[in-house]
Amino acid sequence: MNIKSLLLGSAAALAAVSGAQAADAIVAAEPEPMEYVRVCDAFGTGYFYIPGTETCLKIGGYVRTEVGGRSDFDIDGLGRVQDGGYRTNTRAQLRLEAKSDTELGTLASRVTLRANTNDSSRGDDFYLEETYLELGGLRVGQFYNYFDTGLPGETVLHDAGPLGGLVDYQATDTLNNGIRYTFNGGAFMGYVGVDAFNSEAGWKTGSYVNADGDFVESNDDEIGVNGLVAAKLGGVSIDVFGGYEFDNEDGVIASTLTAEIGPGSLGVFGVYSTGPNRYWDYSEWTIGAEYAIKVSDKLSIAPGAQYWDKILPVAGDYEGGSAWRVGVTADYEITKDLAFKATVNYTDVDIDTGVAGDGDRWDGFLRLQRNF
Template identity: 45%
Template sequence: MNIKSLLLGSAAALAVVSGAQAADAIVAAEPEPVEYVRVCDAYGTGYFYIPGTETCLKINGYIRFQVNVGDQVGATDDRGNDSDWDAVTRGQVQFTAKSDTEYGPLTGVIVMQFNADNATDQSAKLDSAYLDIAGFRAGLFYSWWDDGLSGETDDIGSPVTLHNSIRYQYETDAFYAGISVDELEDGYYKADEEPNNVGVAVGLGGKAGAFSYQITAGYDVDNEDGAVRAMGTVDIGPGTLGLAAVYATGPSSYYTKAEWAIAAEYAIKATDKLKITPGVQYYSNYGITDDDFDNGDAWKVGLTVDYQIVDNFYAKASVQYLDPEDADDSTTGYFRLQRSF
């Protein structure tokens, strides 16, 4: 046997052995199938099923950069210096969970908000947290008094609109009506009172073609005063006309600006991306003295411009001029960039 024959025989033997070992190799078990996230379209866009459950979850929010301008909008430091402009940034995220029950959808909402005036002056807060089922809502949420016209000139809302509340609201596609009991501990209270308060508010509104309306009222039990407000909008020409009026029997947690006020605006849809909104408001007995509306009148005029840069990204600029009879006039405004998701 020559060297060549010996090498060929050895190679054949190794191949046989290798084949036997390969036949006896341990085969890894197939991996368990992965449960991919499923889209939940029962409650609108953006919802998905939480894996392993029948609960649908939606995550959305926005990032905002804003520069405020006006008389002493910045904080005064220990050296007495102040600023007439101030940049602020906000990040907000909302979690909405929904699941079907025999009483209708069960909804839970958590909203977290993070604000930064600078690198060290920052804050985080729970902006809303509530549960909702069959028209009943309980938790921390904004009241009907948080609503307003689309521009920035009107000043017809409560000084604080976020409350721990319980409410019931009946609603259809074109109408709603409800009543709420609000804890008003951080609202307005008189000089000889404590911030331990409760209020009752009612709201109703709806749409009829190009016209929409809203009526809101609230009674502050501790201050024994209340307020009522009416708003309406109608599509006219290239824009939407908005009108509002508010009346207060006295200062309360529901309204503190004036005894009564009226506001108007016209939101002009200049292009598909550009909206221009001039507005005006008149106050009677503007401001509070000795726990009562006992001052002169005031006027406010302003302009707000909204521009949709691209989908989910817009810019807003607003300037407002306020002229009270018994105080100095002032001009304020802001420029905002916001990206929603």
């Protein structure tokens, strides 16, 4: 055997051994690509896809702190004396919204958590605000009605009256469990809905004996129906709300008009009520207006005024008495998502139906709010 044959044989043997070892080698799998959060722009800004799903999620809310004050308010003969003073409050709100497209329309849900440091009715713990599910135009859950779609200032009261709510029906914008169907045609929209008031009271049929041994007859008439039609044409928006409550057999009509006029925005709000009910129990009628003037890109000032007539609910109807209120609200954008609000208002009450006494008061607040 010559040298050339030996070298060729050695090379062939080494190649065979190397091939066998390569066949048995362990090859590490490449890592799967990481799925980053994707922006979802199908439902507006702020949404992102929940990883691994086609559901879009939006997380938002605000943190607010404020100090409010009021003067003494004494209406002789009514026994409604409110001492003046001040109070502080800090509020946190967290809102989660989930949306996805289905063959039946948009499937949506909302969970709103809120807590206040000064809320005797709720305590300091988080509680549910608007929380519902929605498919297409059908909404079921706990939500507000469209009684008032908002004015630019803090003077006109849509969820309170000059005497508070004497009947205390939790009127106007109290959260209720209900069902609603909304039609939205762009410039025109409307809805019809049913409210179940006082849901926390338990079963609505039959009678029972409570823990004190008292016989209690359940009230199954705490139901209301409400609806709204609205239109937006250019810089003018108007809506008409109507509600009827079966327990008190009374109803209410309310309307809000907003329009871009001159250097600002005008808002007008009016209500007529056939009698005290869970949608409105503050007066037979009221009308108010506010005009927000855009002083600069960051500052706006909104003077406002409101008048109520027949403010004393008696035996399912409204008796005499009237009140008026004037004030001004200032909004200032300190920086993006951080705003300061201040308001001061004066209310004058005139009682003229057999109950002696008048009353007036000042009230207002300073508020700092960070939105996210």
